[in-house]
Amino acid sequence: MNTPATAPAPAKHSGLIPTLYRRFQFLSAKLDAPFLLLVRVYWGWQFAQSGFGRLHNLDRATGFFASLNIPAPHFTVICVSLLEFVGGILLIGGFATRFIGLLLAGDMLVAYLTSDRAALASVISNPGQFYGADPYTFLFAALMALIFGAGRYSVDYLIWRRQGC
Numbered sequence: 001m002n003t004p005a006t007a008p009a010p011a012k013h014s015g016l017i018p019t020l021y022r023r024f025q026f027l028s029a030k031l032d033a034p035f036l037l038l039v040r041v042y043w044g045w046q047f048a049q050s051g052f053g054r055l056h057n058l059d060r061a062t063g064f065f066a067s068l069n070i071p072a073p074h075f076t077v078i079c080v081s082l083l084e085f086v087g088g089i090l091l092i093g094g095f096a097t098r099f100i101g102l103l104l105a106g107d108m109l110v111a112y113l114t115s116d117r118a119a120l121a122s123v124i125s126n127p128g129q130f131y132g133a134d135p136y137t138f139l140f141a142a143l144m145a146l147i148f149g150a151g152r153y154s155v156d157y158l159i160w161r162r163q164g165c
Contacts, residue, residue, distance in 0.1 A: 036144075036151030040091050043141035047104060048088030050138075054081040068114045083107055091145060094154020101145030108139035 054061040058077060065073035084107065087100045112120040112135050119133035130136065150156040 032148075033152035036148060037094075037153040039141060039144055040094055040097070040150060040154070043138065043145075044088045044091030044093075046088070046141075047084045047091060047138065051081040051083065051085030051088060055085060070114055080107060094150030094156050097145050097150035097154065097156050101142045101147075104142035105139060105146055108135040108142055111135040112139070 054077060058074070058081075061077045061081070062074045065077050070076050083103055087104050090096055090100050091104075112133065116133045116135065119129045119136075122129040
């Protein structure tokens with residue numbers, strides 16, 4: 001029976017493989033901030049373009065929303081377009097990133113529910129249909145912003161540091 005006095009010492013992580021793996025982990029962890037910046041800039045631009053395009057084609061977008069039986073289609077188009085345009089710009093700068101990610105993720109879930117309900121319903125039975133739908137990559141990017149935040153290269157980070165957190 002091992003007593004505390006005779007218990008074996010914990011194994012040290014020595015050897016080439018554990019050492020290389022720890023170095024790999026350390027170096028790959030340095031990629032999180034540039035990766036989040038890349039995601040924010042690319043998808044923020046995509047959201048902003050989408051919103052901007054709809055704002056400049058309100059009649060066509062209103063007709064599309066009306067065809068989906070969305071209530072108050074003209075008002076809804078303006079709200080959604082402004083959310084995507086302004087939210088995309090805020091996402092690019094990394095300002096209020098998690099909140100904007102939440103709003104944009106909600107926007108994309110509504111897009112699934114209204115324009116591609118079959119794809120949303122097939123998330124388990126036919127995942128290819130789900131992730132092949134137009135809202136998927138936008139939803140994924142918005143969820144990344146919500147869950148991981150803006151990263152080090154952002155206005156959020158500057159505010160956080162200034163507050164001494």
